[in-house]
Each structure stands twice: as C-alpha cells, then as structure tokens.
Amino acid sequence: xxxTYQLEVVESTNKKDKPLHxxxxxxxxxxxxxxxLEYEEGKGWHEPKIVPYGPITLDPAAMIFHYGxxxxxxxxxxxxxDGRVLLFRPEKNFExxxxxxxxxxxxxxxxxxxxxxxxxxxxxxxxxxxATQGTSLYIRPFIISTEANxxxxxxxxxxxxxxxxxxxxxxxxxxxxxxxHVEDQFTRAVKxxxxxxxxxxxxxSGYQAxxxxxxxxxxxxxxxxxxxKKYIEEVGSMNIFFKINGEIVTPALNGSILxxxxxxxxxxxxxxxxISVAQRKVSVNEIYEAYEAGQLExxxxxxxxxxxxxxxxxxxxGKKMVVNNHQIGELSxxxxxxxxxxxxxxxxxxxxxxxxVK
Amino acid sequence: xxxTYQLEVVESTNKKDKPLHxxxxxxxxxxxxxxxLEYEEGKGWHEPKIVPYGPITLDPAAMIFHYGxxxxxxxxxxxxxDGRVLLFRPEKNFExxxxxxxxxxxxxxxxxxxxxxxxxxxxxxxxxxxATQGTSLYIRPFIISTEANxxxxxxxxxxxxxxxxxxxxxxxxxxxxxxxHVEDQFTRAVKxxxxxxxxxxxxxSGYQAxxxxxxxxxxxxxxxxxxxKKYIEEVGSMNIFFKINGEIVTPALNGSILxxxxxxxxxxxxxxxxISVAQRKVSVNEIYEAYEAGQLExxxxxxxxxxxxxxxxxxxxGKKMVVNNHQIGELSxxxxxxxxxxxxxxxxxxxxxxxxVK
Ligand SMILES: Cc1ncc(COP(=O)(O)O)c(C=O)c1O
Ligand SMILES: Cc1ncc(COP(=O)(O)O)c(C=O)c1O
Numbered sequence: 001x002x003x004t005y006q007l008e009v010v011e012s013t014n015k016k017d018k019p020l021h022x023x024x025x026x027x028x029x030x031x032x033x034x035x036x037l038e039y040e041e042g043k044g045w046h047e048p049k050i051v052p053y054g055p056i057t058l059d060p061a062a063m064i065f066h067y068g069x070x071x072x073x074x075x076x077x078x079x080x081x082d083g084r085v086l087l088f089r090p091e092k093n094f095e096x097x098x099x100x101x102x103x104x105x106x107x108x109x110x111x112x113x114x115x116x117x118x119x120x121x122x123x124x125x126x127x128x129x130x131a132t133q134g135t136s137l138y139i140r141p142f143i144i145s146t147e148a149n150x151x152x153x154x155x156x157x158x159x160x161x162x163x164x165x166x167x168x169x170x171x172x173x174x175x176x177x178x179x180x181h182v183e184d185q186f187t188r189a190v191k192x193x194x195x196x197x198x199x200x201x202x203x204x205s206g207y208q209a210x211x212x213x214x215x216x217x218x219x220x221x222x223x224x225x226x227x228x229k230k231y232i233e234e235v236g237s238m239n240i241f242f243k244i245n246g247e248i249v250t251p252a253l254n255g256s257i258l259x260x261x262x263x264x265x266x267x268x269x270x271x272x273x274x275i276s277v278a279q280r281k282v283s284v285n286e287i288y289e290a291y292e293a294g295q296l297e298x299x300x301x302x303x304x305x306x307x308x309x310x311x312x313x314x315x316x317x318g319k320k321m322v323v324n325n326h327q328i329g330e331l332s333x334x335x336x337x338x339x340x341x342x343x344x345x346x347x348x349x350x351x352x353x354x355x356x357v358k
Numbered sequence: 359x360x361x362t363y364q365l366e367v368v369e370s371t372n373k374k375d376k377p378l379h380x381x382x383x384x385x386x387x388x389x390x391x392x393x394x395l396e397y398e399e400g401k402g403w404h405e406p407k408i409v410p411y412g413p414i415t416l417d418p419a420a421m422i423f424h425y426g427x428x429x430x431x432x433x434x435x436x437x438x439x440d441g442r443v444l445l446f447r448p449e450k451n452f453e454x455x456x457x458x459x460x461x462x463x464x465x466x467x468x469x470x471x472x473x474x475x476x477x478x479x480x481x482x483x484x485x486x487x488x489a490t491q492g493t494s495l496y497i498r499p500f501i502i503s504t505e506a507n508x509x510x511x512x513x514x515x516x517x518x519x520x521x522x523x524x525x526x527x528x529x530x531x532x533x534x535x536x537x538x539h540v541e542d543q544f545t546r547a548v549k550x551x552x553x554x555x556x557x558x559x560x561x562x563s564g565y566q567a568x569x570x571x572x573x574x575x576x577x578x579x580x581x582x583x584x585x586x587k588k589y590i591e592e593v594g595s596m597n598i599f600f601k602i603n604g605e606i607v608t609p610a611l612n613g614s615i616l617x618x619x620x621x622x623x624x625x626x627x628x629x630x631x632x633i634s635v636a637q638r639k640v641s642v643n644e645i646y647e648a649y650e651a652g653q654l655e656x657x658x659x660x661x662x663x664x665x666x667x668x669x670x671x672x673x674x675x676g677k678k679m680v681v682n683n684h685q686i687g688e689l690s691x692x693x694x695x696x697x698x699x700x701x702x703x704x705x706x707x708x709x710x711x712x713x714x715v716k
Contacts, residue, residue, distance in 0.1 A: 027419065027508025034418060055415045060392060060521050061385065065502050068426050068558030069565070105565040140508060144423050145562075150385025150498060150523060152595060154565050163418050165508060187550030190584045192543055194563045200426030201559015204503075205552045207427070207463040207512050226548045227585045237510060 134169030177312025492527030535670025
C-alpha cells in the first residue's frame with residue numbers, strides 16, 4: 001500500500017487558535033488537519049490523504065448507522081522538555097486495530113503504512129502537541145463502514161480516519177484516587193462476544209450502568225464477567241491491577257477484556273524491576289477477603305487516558321472497600337512517574353517504547 | 359411536540375425511476391424523500407422535516423462513529439389489491455424504539471407524533487409502495503448520536519431519520535425452508551447486555567459467526583444463550599418457534615432477545631385460534647431429543663423481513679436435524695398466509711392490526 005498509493009496533503013488555509021491546554025474538556029477541540037483512507041472491495045485500502053479537518057458526508061443508509069461495523073484506537077503524542085514529539089508504542093495500536101477489525105469482519109490495514117501516515121500527520125500538526133505537564137495530543141484512528149445498504153452483512157466500503165485532539169491534564173493537581181462501583185447487574189461483554197475488540201457498541205452499552213454509578217457518587221464502574229458475575233474484568237476505559245499482600249495481580253486476557261497497551265507496559269516494566277504480575281482470574285470475593293484481612297494494599301486502573309488511575313474506594317453490593325485510606329499507593333505513584341517520564345522523555349526509555357516524530 | 363413544531367416538507371424536484379420490484383436486492387434502493395428530526399439538550403426533539411433523500415453531513419468526532427449510541431427500527435408498508443396502503447402495527451415499532459433508546463441512554467420520542475410524521479412521509483411516497491405479491495416498502499427509522507465529542511458518555515445531540523426502501527419478495531417462488539447453524543462459540547447477547555434493544559452493535563458482532571455458518575452451507579445462525587450455551591435465543595433477525603408433538607414453543611423474553619412484533623402477532627393469532635404458545639426456556643438438547651423421537655414437527659423463524667421463514671434443517675455440533683423433510687409445515691404455511699393476508703388486506707383483520715395510510 002505504501003508503494004502503490006502516494007499520500008496526498010491538502011493544507012488548511014484557515015488555521016485555528018490553539019487552546020489553553022489545561023482548560024480543555026477531553027475530546028472537544030480538534031486540530032487543523034485529519035487523515036483519511038478509503039476502502040473498496042476489489043480495490044483495497046487506497047487514497048491516503050491529509051486534508052483540513054472538517055465534516056464528512058455519508059448516505060443515510062451507510063452501514064455504520066445501522067449495524068455498528070466500526071473499530072477505533074486511542075493513543076497519544078507527548079511533548080518533551082526539549083521540544084521533541086514522542087509517540088508511545090504506536091505500532092501496538094495499529095496491531096490492535098487490526099485485531100479489532102478481524103472480529104468485526106473489517107479488512108485489515110497495512111500497519112507499517114499507517115504508522116507512516118500518522119507520522120506525517122503529526123509532523124504537520126506538531127505545534128498542536130501541548131507542552132504543559134500532563135497534557136498531550138490525543139490521537140483517534142477509526143474505521144467506519146460506509147456502503148449504503150441495509151443488508152445485515154459486512155460492508156464493501158469503509159473509511160479510515162485519524163483525528164487529533166489536544167487534551168488537558170487528566171488529574172489537575174496530581175493523581176487523585178477515584179471511587180469505583182463494582183457492577184453486578186449490567187454486563188459489558190461476555191465470552192464469544194466483542195469484549196476484546198475496540199468497537200463502538202461496547203461503549204454505549206455501558207452508559208446506563210455508568211449513569212447509575214455516577215448518581216451514587218462513583219466515577220466509573222468495574223465490570224464483572226457476564227457469566228457468573230463473579231470475576232473482575234476491567235473499568236470503563238481501563239484495565240485494573242491489585243496489590244494484595246505484596247503480590248501484583250491483574251485479570252488474565254480472557255477474550256472479553258481489552259488487551260490494554262498500558263496494561264502490557266506495566267507488566268513489562270514491573271518485570272524489568274524484577275516484580276512479576278500474576279495474570280489470572282480474580283474474583284471480587286477474593287478482593288473483598290483481602291480487604292477484610294487488611295491485605296488490599298493498592299488498586300489502580302491503567303489506560304492511555306490517565307496512564308495510572310489510583311482507586312481509593314470500591315463499592316460492591318453495599319459493601320465499601322477503602323483502599324490505602326484514599327491515598328495514592330507507593331507503587332502506583334512510581335509506575336505513574338516512570339511511564340509518564342518515559343512518555344515525555346524525562347526518564348530513560350530502557351525498553352525502547354517511544355518513537356520520535358522527526 | 360406535534361403541537362410545538364410544524365412539519366416542514368421540502369419536495370424533491372428530481373424524482374427517481376421506480377425499480378422492477380422483484381429484482382431489487384434488499385435495502386439498496388431508496389425513495390425520493392426522507393424524514394429528519396433533531397434533538398438538542400435543553401430543546402428536546404425539534405425540526406421535523408420531510409426533505410429529498412440525500413447524504414447527511416457529520417463531524418468526524420460525532421459520537422455515533424466512536425461509541426455506537428444508536429437505535430433503529432424496521433417495519434413495512436403494504437399495497438392492497440384495491441390500491442390502498444397499509445401499515446402493520448406501526449405503533450409497536452415506535453414503542454420498541456423508545457425501549458431500545460432507554461437502554462442506550464437516548465432521549466425518548468413522542469410515539470404518537472412519530473406515527474403522524476411517518477404517515478405524512480408514506481403519503482408523499484405512496485407510489486413507491488410496490489404492488490406485486492410479496493413486495494412491500496421497507497421503513498427504517500433510526501436515531502444516531504451527532505454531538506462531536508470523544509468523551510465516553512451519552513450525547514447531547516441526536517438525529518432521527520426515516521428512510522424508505524422498496525423491497526422485492528423475500529422468497530421468490532414461495533416459502534423456502536432454510537438451513538440454520540446452531541452457534542455454540544460466538545455469542546450475540548447476554549443478560550445485562552443490550553440484546554433486547556435494536557441497536558447497531560448487536561448486528562455486526564454476529565458477522566463472523568454468520569460468515570462461518572454460510573461457508574458451511576447455512577443461511578444464518580441460531581444463537582444460544584451467552585452463559586450456558588444451552589438455551590435457544592433467536593436467529594439473526596428473527597425470533598424462533600418450534601412445534602413439538604403438537605405443542606408450540608418459543609423462547610421466553612429474557613432480556614437478551616428482541617421482542618419481535620411478528621413474534622407477538624403469531625402468539626396472539628394462534629391464541630385467537632385457540633392454540634396456546636408456551637413461552638419458556640428451550641434448550642437445544644430438548645430440540646434434539648424431540649428430533650430423535652420424531653416429534654420435531656415444525657420450526658420457523660418470525661420477523662418483519664420474511665414474516666415466517668420455515669426452517670428445514672438445524673445443524674448443531676455436527677448433528678443434523680432435518681425438519682419435516684425440508685418441507686413447509688402446515689402451521690407455518692397457514693400462519694404465513696394469514697399474516698401476509700392481513701398485511702395486504704386480503705383477509706379480514708380481526709385483531710385490528712393494520713393502519714391505513716389515507
Ligand atoms: C475497554 C478498555 N479497556 C482498557 C483500555 C486501556 O487500554 P490502553 O492501555 O491501550 O489505553 C481502554 C482504553 O483504550 C479501553 O477502552
Ligand atoms: C435480532 C432480531 N430478532 C428478531 C427480529 C424480529 O422482529 P420483528 O418481528 O419485530 O421484525 C428482528 C427484526 O426486527 C431482529 O433484528
């Protein structure tokens with residue numbers, strides 16, 4: 001694909017003002033340009049373009065509106081103190097995009113070419129990568145099915161886009177532990193479903209549970225398995241880790257949770273420190289028992305948005321588990337500092353995770 | 359809403375040719391006009407419009423593209439022999455639309471107003487309702503979240519549309535029994551999920567299983583429950599009924615299957631004939647045992663598309679259950695004749711199901 005199709009760049013003649021980065025709500029401001037790529041059966045992915053950010057036009061019968069055949073990714077570009085721009089393991093995101101696409105019967109993209117296109121886009125939008133501590137440029141690649149057809153079947157045409165959004169610091173004023181509701185009524189995903197894919201339907205299906213949890217004072221929900229409502233899966237947009245009596249535990253990849261890139265990175269980083277992570281089934285009962293025994297030392301979510309999100313309290317069936325007295329745990333803080341340090345070039349990158357956009 | 363907002367009608371100046379109705383693939387041809395309605399937080403649903411059918415324009419960050427917050431409906435308008443146009447229980451579709459919306463955290467519509475808008479649209483497109491036996495005008499109402507925002511949360515803006523598509527006869531040359539694969543790996547829906555809602559993500563999540571089934575010579579899959587993979591749920595876009603040793607059985611509404619309007623109508627029609635339908639858990643084992651005992655007399659799917667779709671063969675874990683020697687059962691045929699007769703005004707409508715568009 002890289003060789004067959006030449007990237008076309010149409011530069012915007014009407015550049016926007018950059019926002020004050022610490023005051024922007026997540027995902028509401030977009031940069032001057034976007035990347036687009038088209039797919040047609042028989043022709044494959046073609047027509048890579050960087051064009052001014054702007055609306056797209058679709059037939060009302062476009063399959064995306066009816067049957068949800070779509071996948072997406074989420075990643076970030078970070079500004080270093082010396083002004084360079086770094087991506088964090090971007091190849092993993094395109095690899096996962098293709099895994100999600102496979103589950104949704106969407107044709108795969110050329111991962112290497114995608115990385116090149118993204119690099120060109122970021123180069124053009126370099127000035128949009130904010131520099132304040134904790135800020136970054138959020139990158140949203142996504143694929144939608146565009147064929148106008150009401151048949152319940154995979155589309156013959158798709159559009160891939162990458163849009164960019166400067167985002168403020170997730171935690172203003174340092175890491176703040178969150179309160180999480182353990183959800184035992186609604187289900188996010190189940191074995192044989194689409195839980196391991198980053199696809200639209202997985203997210204809106206959680207809104208009712210999230211609204212209920214928020215009404216009760218929680219920041220988000222922790223999903224349990226859809227079969228026994230017993231095993232811990234993940235939080236809204238984060239994987240979850242527990243430190244129990246010195247041991248680090250996280251739910252194993254079982255087909256119904258997302259294979260988080262932050263999750264993988266935490267496991268590898270801890271490994272490089274000589275600390276192993278048990279990836280296995282984790283029941284909510286086990287967590288409650290550890291809590292009662294005074295052994296639930298730390299709980300944290302991991303994801304691109306917050307990197308590390310310490311959990312200060314878990315609410316489950318009317319029972320409250322306060323973690324580390326609502327304070328950030330030592331390990332959570334160290335992991336946060338190290339990963340954000342690597343991402344912004346402040347600390348060494350021993351595992352070769354960052355890619356500079358030159 | 360009906361009183362507050364006046365329906366605006368912009369008539370197309372460029373009318374299309376009508377297709378030869380028996381040669382049109384489902385859902386690929388659309389009529390001259392469409393209905394649109396907008397929602398904004400604080401303002402509610404507003405701006406009802408009938409406009410020429412044409413593309414819509416959305417921001418690439420529109421939430422529909424990212425988190426799948428969307429619902430839809432499917433219904434039909436039928437032409438009678440004396441040229442009138444009938445809708446079949448349309449109020450049930452708008453009722454179900456609101457139920458689906460509730461699950462997806464989408465604000466409800468005024469069901470009565472929707473019926474009026476639909477009536478106006480059909481009146482304008484009356485000539486698009488085909489007259490050949492077995493044909494109809496397919497009606498697709500749908501709601502998409504349009505706010506440009508990457509936050510994982512319910513949108514503050516939506517668009518509702520109704521598009522119309524003339525459809526050919528589902529079974530050319532009479533009712534043809536289909537071959538169905540009983541799916542025991544992939545899962546469509548589970549308790550606590552979105553299975554009872556008509557929402558996009560439920561459909562594309564089935565594509566992989568359907569493709570595998572088709573490769574093996576099946577027309578579609580029969581989904582089993584997501585927990586034990588033991589209890590029968592429904593087919594791709596149909597509910598399912600069994601006649602076992604004279605008794606009619608269909609899976610109970612359990613939260614993970616769609617409450618089909620054809621299903622309800624079949625149950626009510628049979629009731630009016632003095633035949634009761636057992637709505638309960640139906641295990642695939644039970645069906646297999648009935649088959650082995652020679653008591654599996656008829657199997658049929660029910661849905662707006664085909665009305666009744668006789669099943670001639672079920673394939674489950676390498677075991678083949680041939681039903682009624684691949685012939686249409688007597689009851690299936692009678693139900694099909696009666697319901698299609700009511701829909702097209704050929705037979706009396708004792709239960710008051712049809713609504714004439716005048
Ligand atoms: C459902 C879900 N789980 C986990 C994650 C964390 O994944 P990552 O670390 O790759 O951002 C995300 C966010 O991407 C997510 O959407
Ligand atoms: C999943 C599913 N089940 C069942 C049905 C049948 O419902 P109805 O009889 O209302 O068309 C449909 C089609 O609408 C469907 O999409």
